[in-house]
Amino acid sequence: MTNSATILIIEDDDLQYEIYEDALSNYNLVRVTNAPRLSPKSRKTRQMC
Amino acid sequence: MSGRHFKRSTAFPSPICLPANITSSSARWNRNCNIDPKPARLEFSVVLPWYRETRLLLISFAGLGCALFFAGLSYNRHRRLLRSYTEVEQKVAQRTRELEIANRELLHSQKMNALGTLAAGIAHDFNNILSIIKGSAQIIEDNVENPQKVRTRVDRIKTVVEQGAGIVKAMLGFSRDSADQLTACDLNEAMKDTIKLLGDRFLREVQVTFEPATDVPDVMCSKDFIQQILLNFIFKRGRVYGQRKQVILSTRTLETLPPGMILAPAKTPVYAAISVKDFGSGIPPEICPGFLSRFSPPKQCPRAAALASAFRWFMNWPKNSKPASPSNPSSITAACLLLSCPFRKPRMPRREPRLKWKRCHEIRNSKFEFERIPGAGYGNDICCFEISRWPRRIFPLQRFSTLINTPLQRGGGCDYALDKPFQRFSRRFLRPETSGMVARLSSNFEFRICFEFRVSSFGFLTLEPCP
Numbered sequence: 001m002t003n004s005a006t007i008l009i010i011e012d013d014d015l016q017y018e019i020y021e022d023a024l025s026n027y028n029l030v031r032v033t034n035a036p037r038l039s040p041k042s043r044k045t046r047q048m049c
Numbered sequence: 050m051s052g053r054h055f056k057r058s059t060a061f062p063s064p065i066c067l068p069a070n071i072t073s074s075s076a077r078w079n080r081n082c083n084i085d086p087k088p089a090r091l092e093f094s095v096v097l098p099w100y101r102e103t104r105l106l107l108i109s110f111a112g113l114g115c116a117l118f119f120a121g122l123s124y125n126r127h128r129r130l131l132r133s134y135t136e137v138e139q140k141v142a143q144r145t146r147e148l149e150i151a152n153r154e155l156l157h158s159q160k161m162n163a164l165g166t167l168a169a170g171i172a173h174d175f176n177n178i179l180s181i182i183k184g185s186a187q188i189i190e191d192n193v194e195n196p197q198k199v200r201t202r203v204d205r206i207k208t209v210v211e212q213g214a215g216i217v218k219a220m221l222g223f224s225r226d227s228a229d230q231l232t233a234c235d236l237n238e239a240m241k242d243t244i245k246l247l248g249d250r251f252l253r254e255v256q257v258t259f260e261p262a263t264d265v266p267d268v269m270c271s272k273d274f275i276q277q278i279l280l281n282f283i284f285k286r287g288r289v290y291g292q293r294k295q296v297i298l299s300t301r302t303l304e305t306l307p308p309g310m311i312l313a314p315a316k317t318p319v320y321a322a323i324s325v326k327d328f329g330s331g332i333p334p335e336i337c338p339g340f341l342s343r344f345s346p347p348k349q350c351p352r353a354a355a356l357a358s359a360f361r362w363f364m365n366w367p368k369n370s371k372p373a374s375p376s377n378p379s380s381i382t383a384a385c386l387l388l389s390c391p392f393r394k395p396r397m398p399r400r401e402p403r404l405k406w407k408r409c410h411e412i413r414n415s416k417f418e419f420e421r422i423p424g425a426g427y428g429n430d431i432c433c434f435e436i437s438r439w440p441r442r443i444f445p446l447q448r449f450s451t452l453i454n455t456p457l458q459r460g461g462g463c464d465y466a467l468d469k470p471f472q473r474f475s476r477r478f479l480r481p482e483t484s485g486m487v488a489r490l491s492s493n494f495e496f497r498i499c500f501e502f503r504v505s506s507f508g509f510l511t512l513e514p515c516p
Binding site: 012013015016018019022023 | 177180181184185187188198202205208209253
């Protein structure tokens with residue numbers, strides 16, 4: 001398992017998120033579509049980042 | 050003297066002896082002294098022509114004068130009445146022209162208002178499109194040696210350009226002033242274009258579901274007029290304050306008009322109906338009857354009757370339906386637009402679904418099979434997803450939350466989803482509160498996906514293709 005950084009992506013558009021996936025393929029991406037959907041886990045992840 | 054005539058009488062002097070029954074004054078004698086029982090008399094009479102009769106002349110002249118006076122009076126009144134009629138007709142024609150101009154300006158103003166409301170969403174859509182094009186171009190620059198990635202990015206660019214072209218086309222068609230041009234209009238296409246105009250931002254706040262009927266015939270109308278009505282309906286329905294901001298659009302064909310209509314559209318063999326339903330606060334029951342009676346047609350004013358008729362077309366709540374109660378947030382308010390269809394479209398045979406019903410465990414363990422229609426080409430299709438109840442007992446919670454926790458996205462394109470695992474597809478196209486969600490899938494790769502999810506009351510997730 002790679003020890004790469006995790007990036008939180010707040011993006012609701014699939015095609016744009018796909019671009020993020022392509023551009024940031026070396027990182028772990030956590031995706032939420034909007035801020036209210038941020039789960040405590042992802043919030044914690046964001047704070048860690 | 051002229052006019053006086055004398056007749057000679059043969060009266061003799063008094064008689065000598067007279068019968069008892071003959072008096073001396075009345076007896077007349079002839080030449081032989083015999084008593085003439087009918088003696089000749091000299092009568093005197095005056096015969097006067099009418100025009101010499103002064104009283105008659107006076108009365109006649111007085112009557113003639115009166116008759117002439119009243120005839121002149123009535124003629125004068127008649128002429129004034131005709132003149133006033135002409136003035137009234139001129140004023141009516143002028144007011145009618147002004148009203149038509151005002152109606153046109155009002156329609157244009159409503160259009161601009163609607164476009165202004167849509168502008169933010171449309172700008173957001175275009176911003177997304179430009180971002181995708183820019184990002185794709187940068188990825189292509191960085192990965193020129195990777196033909197697979199370049200091809201994918203080029204396909205994405207084509208997809209979003211198609212989307213942008215569709216939005217521009219819908220905007221141009223909507224902003225064009227064609228209210229006076231009646232053309233054969235496909236209602237399903239008009240509704241799809243209207244949904245395109247709404248944009249992603251509006252559709253994220255309000256769930257707009259479109260349930261098209263396959264056999265809706267074309268109607269003679271102005272397409273932007275229909276779109277304007279639909280936008281008004283959707284915006285007003287979308288502003289309701291309730292837990293479920295959901296608008297259901299549907300088209301259907303009617304052979305006969307619903308009973309109890311105050312004003313009916315022109316008689317045609319078949320009618321098309323556009324229905325707009327929402328789950329908002331509803332209409333208070335005390336408003337509906339007065340609302341409808343206010344637009345009953347006054348027979349004396351055909352233009353007002355026509356306006357009332359048009360409004361009845363716009364806001365046609367069936368009389369027999371129970372109005373939604375404002376206290377019930379889940380109540381449905383339906384508005385129906387009825388249109389006469391001079392063209393009868395042949396009824397399309399119902400296509401048998403190719404995908405059979407599957408239970409949840411079958412879906413969980415199986416791959417999706419999509420209907421591939423060669424030649425469907427570039428275009429946008431509407432897919433309806435409907436999930437009404439979660440089968441928590443059957444699905445493991447984590448897996449099911451993965452299935453449903455990502456909102457449905459419009460314009461994502463189903464082409465690349467086909468190549469991905471089921472989990473990714475479901476993550477893209479389902480969301481938890483989905484209940485009648487509209488997805489516009491760009492069928493860039495000659496695919497048409499048309500199915501819906503339903504969860505029955507027994508907790509089975511079933512898969513059924515739309516007809």
